[in-house]
Amino acid sequence: MPASKTALDPARLTAAVERLFSVLRHGNPPNDISLTAASTLRRLEREGPRRLTELAAAEGVTQPAMTQLAQRLERDGLAERTTDATDGRVVLVRVTQAGRDLLARRRAVRAEHLTALLRDLTPEDEALIAAALPALERLAP
Amino acid sequence: MPASKTALDPARLTAAVERLFSVLRHGNPPNDISLTAASTLRRLEREGPRRLTELAAAEGVTQPAMTQLAQRLERDGLAERTTDATDGRVVLVRVTQAGRDLLARRRAVRAEHLTALLRDLTPEDEALIAAALPALERLAP
DNA sequence: TATTGTTATACTCTATAACTATA
DNA sequence: TATAGTTATAGAGTATAACAATA
Numbered sequence: 012m013p014a015s016k017t018a019l020d021p022a023r024l025t026a027a028v029e030r031l032f033s034v035l036r037h038g039n040p041p042n043d044i045s046l047t048a049a050s051t052l053r054r055l056e057r058e059g060p061r062r063l064t065e066l067a068a069a070e071g072v073t074q075p076a077m078t079q080l081a082q083r084l085e086r087d088g089l090a091e092r093t094t095d096a097t098d099g100r101v102v103l104v105r106v107t108q109a110g111r112d113l114l115a116r117r118r119a120v121r122a123e124h125l126t127a128l129l130r131d132l133t134p135e136d137e138a139l140i141a142a143a144l145p146a147l148e149r150l151a152p
Numbered sequence: 153m154p155a156s157k158t159a160l161d162p163a164r165l166t167a168a169v170e171r172l173f174s175v176l177r178h179g180n181p182p183n184d185i186s187l188t189a190a191s192t193l194r195r196l197e198r199e200g201p202r203r204l205t206e207l208a209a210a211e212g213v214t215q216p217a218m219t220q221l222a223q224r225l226e227r228d229g230l231a232e233r234t235t236d237a238t239d240g241r242v243v244l245v246r247v248t249q250a251g252r253d254l255l256a257r258r259r260a261v262r263a264e265h266l267t268a269l270l271r272d273l274t275p276e277d278e279a280l281i282a283a284a285l286p287a288l289e290r291l292a293p
Numbered sequence: 294t295a296t297t298g299t300t301a302t303a304c305t306c307t308a309t310a311a312c313t314a315t316a
Numbered sequence: 317t318a319t320a321g322t323t324a325t326a327g328a329g330t331a332t333a334a335c336a337a338t339a
């Protein structure tokens with residue numbers, strides 16, 4: 012049974028993703044950090060210490076924006092900035108334990124919120140989403 | 153065959169939605185309006201003219217924030233503000249044709265971007281996502 | 294001279310507190 | 317007095333342009 016006619020409407024999927032994101036976002040803890048801040052911390056946790064330029068490119072922001080974000084993260088104790096021993100120009104950013112703790116707390120809150128949403132769904136709907144999850148992950152790796 | 157064990161990991165779904173949203177967002181047209189601005193315009197298009205207080209509550213921002221957003225939208229020609237005839241305190245906001253045009257353009261760009269992403273997916277993956285789409289819509293109505 | 298990062302400046306977007314106008 | 321909205325002020329977050337330090 013070839014899936015030649017999938018009838019997946021991009022506009023509909025886009026709208027669903029946006030609404031889902033919005034719902035998840037409103038379930039955030041108060042005084043939550045920004046999207047870019049969270050994404051940068053996650054990246055540092057996942058990939059280890061990284062350079063400013065590298066982070067700016069990866070997060071799709073300018074170098075000055077990343078400079079300031081790193082300064083805020085450092086001020087809030089979520090990340091540290093060190094200089095590279097072999098190249099005096101380079102600034103390395105790394106996540107602190109407090110940063111890791113914040114990410115863990117954030118994940119727990121969001122998971123709880125999503126779990127509450129899932130309770131209103133039928134087991135069939137939940138199974139369909141579970142089945143599509145790997146495909147969604149491949150769509151945005 | 154009851155779906156009692158769906159094994160849907162909330163953290164994984166949250167992460168997938170966030171990454172997907174981020175990817176979709178980076179495919180936005182340059183000088184794109186903000187999340188709240190877009191959401192507010194969509195609401196006005198969908199529900200018709202609304203009051204400031206109502207919009208602020210619906211979008212999850214404060215009244216002053218919505219006042220300023222409405223002023224920016226008006227300045228940019230995307231919305232209009234009128235006073236209610238029966239209650240002099242009330243400000244009604246409505247989307248303009250330029251606002252509708254912008255929403256349509258935005259949808260087209262995003263759909264194109266998503267379509268490009270979908271080209272890298274197998275038909276099976278696309279079918280799985282298509283099958284889960286109604287469930288995702290029910291998850292965040 | 295090229296690369297890495299910072300500083301200067303300006304704008305959007307948001308919040309809280311204080312205010313004005315209408316009911 | 318209560319409600320609807322605005323203004324004042326402060327801070328996060330972003331961009332571009334100009335700058336400093338290192339290679």
